[in-house]
Amino acid sequence: MKKKLVLESGEVFHGNGFGADQEIEGEVVFNTGMTGYQELISDPSYCGQIVCMTYPLIGNYGINRDDYESIEPAIKGLIVKEVCDFPSNFRNQMTLSEFFQKRNLSGISGIDTRRLTRIIRNSGSVKAKIVNENADENSVIASLKNTEFNTDQVARVSTKTAYASPGRGLKVVLVDFGSKLGILRELTQRDCDVTVVSHDITAEEILLMNPDGIMLSNGPGDPQDVKGATEMIQKLLGKVPVFGICLGHQLIALASGAKTFKLKFGHRGGNHPVLDLKTNKVAITSQNHSYAVDQESLKNTDLEETHIALNDRTNEGVKHKLYPCFSVQHHPESSPGPEDSNYLFDEFIEMMEQFKVKDSSI
Structure with missing residues (x-):
């Protein structure tokens, strides 16, 4: 699935979607952890946010039954440089992509996460949307500027x-x-x-x-x-x-x-x-x-x-x-x-x- 990440500030990143095939929007933030992505995805504190992982390879030890921090993930989406399709760990039960599909979550991979992180560090957290490759960028940006996220x-x-x-x-x-x-x-x-x-x-x-x-x-x-x-x-x-x-x-x-x-x-x-x-x-x-x-x-x-x-x-x-x-x-x-x-x-x-x-x- 060809997808792109469109920021409210106008920057566009092209990549590949994983998980559920749907458009999502939220506040983009970054996380500097090298591991712990399963706990992060299931952390209720990420409710409504799209998280950019600064570590370049995510999903390399898969998903297991023990590392959940909640029953229902509240995260909006995930942004990674590379998503691992062949995890290696004795506790692994499914890939990150399979987990996202089962939980109706969406993510995007193959983008320059270092550049995205620098944008957030310089300009602050920003509203963004993951959309299909052929979506009109100007319409998406205009929509984001008029969007007020929930406070509940x-x-x-x-x-x-x-x-x-x-x-x-x-x-x-x-x-x-x-x-x-x-x-x-x-x-x-x-x-x-x-x-x-x-x-x-x-x-x-x-x-x-x-x-x-x-x-x-x-x-x-x-x-x-x-x-x-x-x-x-x-x-x-x-x-x-x-x-x-x-x-x-x-x-x-x-x-x-x-x-x-x-x-x-x-x-x-x-x-x-x-x-x-x-x-x-x-x-x-x-x-x-x-x-x-x-x-x-x-x-x-x-x-x-x-x-x-x-x-x-x-x-x-x-x-x-x-x-x-x-x-x-x-x-x-x-x-x-x-x-x-x-x-x-x-x-x-x-x-x-x-x-x-x-x-x-x-």
């Missing part, structure tokens, strides 16, 4: 019905803004009794469950579009320990009076260095976000900065000065990516245990 990504990927992952340890309520299964795995590995709830749950409904801690998950889109979340967090602070990841981190900042802004081209990949300001140690982290917390706005809040990104010095973590609450912008569940910051889940467990002791002594 969290509602689309969040669970509609609460469900439990039983354990005999601490009781955690995981608020699903687009949660990856990696977060659930990390909590259950620590024997937590986890209840996963929808993004629009109220603080009162959460407190009725009498949890030992609240986990605020990752998710797609602009944190300011997630209506009701900041009010819910404000009512929980001080009453129960809270740990936020990615979108959950941004929502904690908004709930505490800080501000967020959209990055020029975001952070996506499994190789981003982050400095822990308390220990002065650097962790290589997995990241996927378009928005960041405004560091200047933290000065007028009860939050203190705990982590910064070494690539661009943006905020990567905060801790509440008064209440048991902390959050990070990166992904300590490392799906995909390094496990350097996995210790943050242990700190969450320790924070919940200390709060229980303190609460019982009152």
Whole structure:
């Protein structure tokens, strides 16, 4: 299938389609990971986006049953230099192209991904469309300029019905803004009794469950579009320990009076260095976000900065000065990516245990 990628800014890339034969449009972003494409494709935080992989060969170890981060992929499409049709791995069950066909997803290969990445780095994330080779480019560009993408990504990927992952340890309520299964795995590995709830749950409904801690998950889109979340967090602070990841981190900042802004081209990949300001140690982290917390706005809040990104010095973590609450912008569940910051889940467990002791002594 001859296809082409048309950017809103006017650039056109010619290549070959793979997966489902359909036209797709979305925001084009790039990911710098060398591996982890299956986790990336199934990450709900990519809802509505077309992802350009900077590594030149994608699909070389196929698709397997174990590396999914959600049941239904929310990604819009994939852009690669070369898609591998003959993967080699003992866990391989199907090719990337076969998976895309089964899931009705579309991608394009054979284009200059380095040039596309430079365009995004220079101009920022851009709207684009993958169309048939004979499509009129001017009409596509005009259509993209008049297209406003939806702001309900969290509602689309969040669970509609609460469900439990039983354990005999601490009781955690995981608020699903687009949660990856990696977060659930990390909590259950620590024997937590986890209840996963929808993004629009109220603080009162959460407190009725009498949890030992609240986990605020990752998710797609602009944190300011997630209506009701900041009010819910404000009512929980001080009453129960809270740990936020990615979108959950941004929502904690908004709930505490800080501000967020959209990055020029975001952070996506499994190789981003982050400095822990308390220990002065650097962790290589997995990241996927378009928005960041405004560091200047933290000065007028009860939050203190705990982590910064070494690539661009943006905020990567905060801790509440008064209440048991902390959050990070990166992904300590490392799906995909390094496990350097996995210790943050242990700190969450320790924070919940200390709060229980303190609460019982009152």
